[in-house]
Amino acid sequence: MKTSLGYVLTLGVSASLVAACIDLFHSTNFETLCDTDPTNAACPSPPDAIDFCTWTSEEARSAATRVCAWFGACEGPSGTSAFGECVTRAQFAFDCDANPNFRPAGNVDAMWRCLLKAATAESCAEFDKCLFPSGDLPKCQGHDASDGSFLSCIVDDTGHGLSAVVACNGDTRPSGVDLCLMAGRTCMPATDSDAKCTGSYGLNCTASTDDCSGSSWAQHCVSGAQPVDMGVDCSGYGAGTCVSNDNGSACAPVSSESCTGSFIPTCNNGTVSACVGGHPYEIDCGKLGGLSCANDGTVPPSDPLQACTGSQDCTGVEWCNGNYIKSCSRNFLLSFDCAGVGLGPCRPVTVQGAPSINYAACSPPP
DSSP: OOTTHHHHHTTTSOGGGGGGSOOTTSOOSSOOHHHHOTTSTTSOOOGGGOOGGGSOHHHHHHHHHHHHHHHHHHHOOOGGGSHHHHHHHHHHHHOTTTOSSSOBOHHHHHHHHHHHHHTTSSSTHHHHHHHOTTSOOOOOTTOOOTTSOEEEEEOOTTSSOOOEEEEESSSSSOSEEEEGGGGTOEEEEEETTEEEEEOTTTTOOOTTOOOEETTTEEOOEEOSSSOEEOOEEGGGBTTSOEEEETTEEEEOOOOSOOOOOOSSOEEETTEEEEEETTEEEEEEGGGTTSOEEOOSSOOOTTOGGGGEEOOSSOOSEEEEETTEEEEEETTEEEEEEGGGGTOEEEEEEEEOSSSOEEEEEEEOOO
């Protein structure tokens, strides 16, 4: 039996063992197996002690969907935290079978463990504490733009590095929170009423240069009317350092093997692979909810997870069908029942901006 399976029970997996141990985050007035024998394999481990590599892909997927449903219900979906994209990123962190070489580290690891714990709570207060542990919750009053809506950077001041793009539309709480660290990025202001999750160069990058910025940031400058760095902070992944060559920059994987292959992410039977800094990596897209692998030359070495995609004719669309969130991310349609994790019915969420974007999220717990 997997040593962390008991904790996953609180996420709705393997209900046959529920009687053996009570939810880690709720008190009881009677003695349980876990009181008398806390080392028993059926008992839950706290998130900071879980070895994600003891989880199956099914358990990692269950945890990911719960975390992302609760995040959307409590903080509002936006950008990377939109349900479908959030699930892919969360499972990438939790699933050691799908992602053995870019295990989360540092602030990225701490973020996912905090969100995992918050997703077993009974209210949204735990998510507020997780994102803003200083207690200074994001308030939208006093930041009004002339049209009543804006995007702004909110940065936690306790050193956790959880910077986020917060969308405000005149209400007390944000309408959506894009937690930049989910994709290994940070929040950069674009104007007084706009902000983006970007790499370290923000909007001041050169489109012809994809290199390492410092020891950890893998720069990837996307050209356009306003070039933007969509790179990744490698300190949160794998070996924690950036490697560059003529093909761009990438995060160094953790691997005991050596290689001399291509730096560019390539696909083989649903798996993304490459050779970075003399060490290989593989990402099994099929285990990430049944995604396939495709690279038309636009997937940057800095973010090979982008090669994991579906083949359905939908892009970035979310809507509600009763209790269910219908989310299309990466050309893959994901359906999720909000009631299954103790949340209210699906609700449409409009995140103001230029342009406004329509998302879907579960309602906060009743």
